[in-house]
Amino acid sequence: MAGGIGSRLWPLSRKVYPKQFHDLLGCGRTLLQQTFDRYSRIVPLKNIIVSTNSDYSALVKEQLPQLSSDQILHEPTYRGTAPSIAYVACHIRQLNPQANIVVAQADQLILDENMFVETVNHGLDFVATRSNLVVVGIKPTCPETRYGYIQAEAVEEDVDNGTFYKVRTFTEKPAYEFAKVFMESGEFYWNSGIYIWNVQTIIDTMTELLPDMMGELERVFREYPNRDERRRRVYDAYTSFPNVSMDYAVMERADNVYLQIGKFGWADLGTWDSLYSTFPKDSNGNALVKKSRTITYNSRDNVVVLPKDKLAIIQDVDDLLIADVGNVLLVCKKGREGDIRKFLNDARMKYGDEFV
């Protein structure tokens, strides 16, 4: 899934060039490319499907020239993760009605790639023989309020050395006090947004929970076997789909969900705070995103992102987010996630789409 505009990372993530197309870690590969590389170790190249907004299909092709155009599915408009996953599931069933699927996010940091590959392979084995939906959960290392939490049933099931729990509850981003209790209880895990399931299981579950959308999709796939025609028809239908997330519309309501524990070192890179938490810091706690060249004096716990070839001099400031990206410079206190969208909206109100 590589279709979001990443507005919580504005102005780094921009409508015309969202975060997944950036080399955010300064390693020479964009987040999309890193995700591709990671899953190439699990899935044959021909079985990798990228779902993106039609605005970004040229960027996807450019960054992943290995993919044929059949492997890129376009959404005409953003409708959340549930419609996107439903469309891809129908598409994959057309190719192979027995397929097992892992749904990948293009904006995640994975530290131990070997452990990650092993985990996903165990998950794929698990769903191959059971009609269960699997979500990968990460043992919390701090009471993070930016993540969703998943509560596991105490009963653990070991399958081929993978650890799976039946899911009891999903909780959206909790307040700090709750996050603390969740973490201490030992029953809660961060929701990684990595899902694993058999194609028939997810289609059956979504047909039950989102019957109108799935009915329409199934009809289009049935009535238009020609690929191009089908694409156009899905395109037309897409705007009528509800704008809902997979967790809200499906995972929280389904009764066949398992949690698989991931122990590979994981972080979401969707917000400035997540970048700050994730990035290596200098001895004063300053995180330099994209290896930004910065000379600091008496400055602590800042996060700085600059264009390549630019130099920042930072003196006597603490806890700031300093993001110099394209035609926008943002200087504000860290840890105010909610304000980023306000800035973006105010810029749009005042100046139109120039800075979006």
Next chain:
Amino acid sequence: MAGGIGSRLWPLSRKVYPKQFHDLLGCGRTLLQQTFDRYSRIVPLKNIIVSTNSDYSALVKEQLPQLSSDQILHEPTYRGTAPSIAYVACHIRQLNPQANIVVAQADQLILDENMFVETVNHGLDFVATRSNLVVVGIKPTCPETRYGYIQAEAVEEDVDNGTFYKVRTFTEKPAYEFAKVFMESGEFYWNSGIYIWNVQTIIDTMTELLPDMMGELERVFREYPNRDERRRRVYDAYTSFPNVSMDYAVMERADNVYLQIGKFGWADLGTWDSLYSTFPKDSNGNALVKKSRTITYNSRDNVVVLPKDKLAIIQDVDDLLIADVGNVLLVCKKGREGDIRKFLNDARMKYGDEFV
């Protein structure tokens, strides 16, 4: 005089594009052009001479296409204001041995242009008939520590409505306590750096105070009547001249100096603090240099400069200098004038001339 690199305004003022060539006030004319416009009301076009570093002669020609190349004098290297003024004086005497000269700085803000024109004209009248050096002084409006101060003798001389005092002392940038006493005494004026004199008076005075340099200059002018040859010879001699300021080498030592009061609203634009003091501010005290487009939230007393077409979002920060210019972003507390050169030097040490 338009030859400085303006390092106290780094990174706005850059070696390849110093502040005098910027439209700092966002009015459509650069500081150099504004200075030219201002003096065009006093001096015939053909009598305006621009003294600059040879690196900037193309910029001067580009910004002042009205000037012939005879009117631009090149210094091969920066040696302070005294050698520069001496060279120009010798050049002007060659053109007209009776000339009266006003020495202009290209980085000043003048509020009342009519009053300014009147003042300079009175000054030129004053020096036409007396062997005195005149420096224009500004009545302090605050105990500013960024300026030099000139103490006047109590005895005032009125000439054609211009007010002139004999000078008692020059004081370089004073500590705040002194500046306060200076201001309260009523005897002290800010040194504007605007000098007025007859060409023979300044050459005689400098010959007395800087005999080696003046001897060399006089010799070159005497021995090389051909303009191009003379320019080359001055060029060669220039590097051997002492690096001294006019105030230090001449004005503080001469005994024929008068202070003329300027009441036209004046500010030096040489430092970030001076820009902050000078610029119009929004209701929260934020100064937006070059009309930088900025949306502020809960932020006070900042100075912001941005590229045209860029937007800054500033939240929860006070008293910062935020300068985004070319390949450098500077974020630091205001009011640390001395640190700017340190930043520039550290950038040079670490990265070479890329950011100078």
